[in-house]
Amino acid sequence: MDEILHSNGRQAVPDAIPAEETAGGVREEGSSRQGRRPVLDALIAAGRSVGALLHRADAAAAGHKAVGPLAFLLIAGVIGVALVVGTVYTPSYVVSVDGVTLGVVSDPEVFEGAMERVEARASDILGYDYTLDNAVTYDFALTEKDKLSNVGDFETYLFDQIGEVMKSYVLKVNGQFIGAAQDETSLTAMLDAIKAPYVNENTTSAEFVESVSISRQYTPSDVEQDLSAMEARLTANTNGQTTYEVQKGDTFMQIAYDNDMSLSELEALNPDVDINNIYIGQILNVREVIPFLSVQTTETITYQEAIASPVEEVEDDSMYQGDTKVLDAGSEGLAEITADVTYVNGNERERNITNNVTITEPTAKVIAVGTKERPSWLPTGSFIWPVYGNITSYFGYRYIFGSYSYHSGIDIAAAYGTGIQAADGGTVIWAGTGTGSNWSYGKYVIIDHGNGYQTYYAHCSSLLVSVGDKVYQGQVIARVGSTGRSTGNHCHFQVKINGTTVNPLSYLP
Numbered sequence: 001m002d003e004i005l006h007s008n009g010r011q012a013v014p015d016a017i018p019a020e021e022t023a024g025g026v027r028e029e030g031s032s033r034q035g036r037r038p039v040l041d042a043l044i045a046a047g048r049s050v051g052a053l054l055h056r057a058d059a060a061a062a063g064h065k066a067v068g069p070l071a072f073l074l075i076a077g078v079i080g081v082a083l084v085v086g087t088v089y090t091p092s093y094v095v096s097v098d099g100v101t102l103g104v105v106s107d108p109e110v111f112e113g114a115m116e117r118v119e120a121r122a123s124d125i126l127g128y129d130y131t132l133d134n135a136v137t138y139d140f141a142l143t144e145k146d147k148l149s150n151v152g153d154f155e156t157y158l159f160d161q162i163g164e165v166m167k168s169y170v171l172k173v174n175g176q177f178i179g180a181a182q183d184e185t186s187l188t189a190m191l192d193a194i195k196a197p198y199v200n201e202n203t204t205s206a207e208f209v210e211s212v213s214i215s216r217q218y219t220p221s222d223v224e225q226d227l228s229a230m231e232a233r234l235t236a237n238t239n240g241q242t243t244y245e246v247q248k249g250d251t252f253m254q255i256a257y258d259n260d261m262s263l264s265e266l267e268a269l270n271p272d273v274d275i276n277n278i279y280i281g282q283i284l285n286v287r288e289v290i291p292f293l294s295v296q297t298t299e300t301i302t303y304q305e306a307i308a309s310p311v312e313e314v315e316d317d318s319m320y321q322g323d324t325k326v327l328d329a330g331s332e333g334l335a336e337i338t339a340d341v342t343y344v345n346g347n348e349r350e351r352n353i354t355n356n357v358t359i360t361e362p363t364a365k366v367i368a369v370g371t372k373e374r375p376s377w378l379p380t381g382s383f384i385w386p387v388y389g390n391i392t393s394y395f396g397y398r399y400i401f402g403s404y405s406y407h408s409g410i411d412i413a414a415a416y417g418t419g420i421q422a423a424d425g426g427t428v429i430w431a432g433t434g435t436g437s438n439w440s441y442g443k444y445v446i447i448d449h450g451n452g453y454q455t456y457y458a459h460c461s462s463l464l465v466s467v468g469d470k471v472y473q474g475q476v477i478a479r480v481g482s483t484g485r486s487t488g489n490h491c492h493f494q495v496k497i498n499g500t501t502v503n504p505l506s507y508l509p
């Protein structure tokens with residue numbers, strides 16, 4: 001038997017609608033098209049001749065009560081043919097769309113199902129209810145059962161007729177649609193351009209942190225295809241305000257604190273900034289710029305690094321305990337380091353040292369450490385309170401004796417005769433009653449603590465030390481009184497550093 005197919009020779013049935021295909025596996029258009037050699041005329045002719053044959057057989061059977069051997073053979077042959085026809089052929093419909101014959105279906109419902117699926121898919125892509133408006137006709141025919149058309153082919157054909165959708169290369173980041181292009185290379189070139197700023201001659205790999213995919217699929221015909229708009233979206237910062245303009249009174253430390261960062265974290269974001277010398281209007285980075293699409297690069301770099309000198313301590317019984325002296329500064333060594341450094345958007349994330357070669361060995365730093373017992377009068381470097389009591393007057397400008405005046409220390413109220421202790425060890429350089437411009441101090445003591453530090457204890461009722469005495473921290477050097485310019489029993493405590501009067505509260509515990 002001949003293959004029985006539809007009547008005209010048009011190759012109207014393309015491949016089935018492909019599911020989403022990855023860029024690597026894009027199917028070539030038209031590769032699976034199959035021409036179906038139509039013999040609809042033959043089909044129809046065969047249908048007619050079979051019908052005529054059956055008709056004659058019926059007539060023969062009806063007209064002869066007794067069937068002779070010849071008639072029997074004839075009838076048996078006809079029935080045999082009919083059985084063969086019924087087994088091999090099936091009633092079917094030739095489907096034409098807009099005058100183009102597409103193929104053969106067993107029932108119009110088969111084709112209508114295909115149309116519904118195409119409409120559903122197009123509606124899904126377009127975002128609104130899409131209806132096919134093609135003119136469809138069905139013509140009855142008999143067809144070999146295994147020659148019915150592939151329904152998927154109808155769907156592909158119908159889909160390709162829809163002007164509102166097209167096939168594109170679609171770019172997605174973490175599954176989120178970004179845009180589409182008619183060629184894959186323009187998308188990959190745009191992605192490469194995003195990586196480019198982070199790539200240099202040491203770069204060994206450059207990857208996107210997020211999942212990036214390009215797939216060939218149907219999209220609405222008015223899909224985003226502006227590559228520069230896509231690039232702008234992918235490189236846009238997603239981390240809010242990342243900079244801060246320095247205001248009057250700001251310190252680097254305060255800015256770090258205000259942004260929940262350590263000093264070193266803020267420094268790392270501002271490698272070119274002198275943290276001790278920020279100025280009003282300066283722009284500091286207070287957060288990392290995090291683009292929509294992040295680039296992770298790895299570089300293999302080689303650099304030289306100092307090797308710190310090991311420290312050797314040498315005991316010295318001519319020096320006091322706690323004192324040290326550098327005998328030999330030593331010299332740093334030098335190493336050549338090779339490391340694999342990982343960056344995200346240019347910010348270092350990880351550093352793996354793969355090779356470390358010493359070029360120059362360091363020499364030891366030698367420090368002499370004192371072992372001699374420390375005399376009690378040596379200053380400790382920190383102050384204790386000379387007396388304990390309420391502060392009745394603070395350092396700075398104050399209203400007293402009918403006018404504003406500058407107060408050079410703090411006044412600590414205490415009972416008459418209370419012992420006044422040396423705030424730290426040192427040498428008494430004044431113990432006596434003030435005269436001239438120092439009259440207002442009354443009886444007072446000055447102790448020199450070395451390193452430019454001096455302390456004053458004034459308005460005393462009595463003095464217990466003399467000039468030249470070495471005093472230790474906590475030693476009672478005088479007693480509380482109200483001599484000089486004073487309105488009650490108290491100790492006026494004053495601190496000078498290199499001759500400048502400072503606020504004692506800044507140096508007291």
Ligand SMILES: [Zn+2]
Nearest residue numbers: 409410411492
């Ligand atoms: Zn005072």
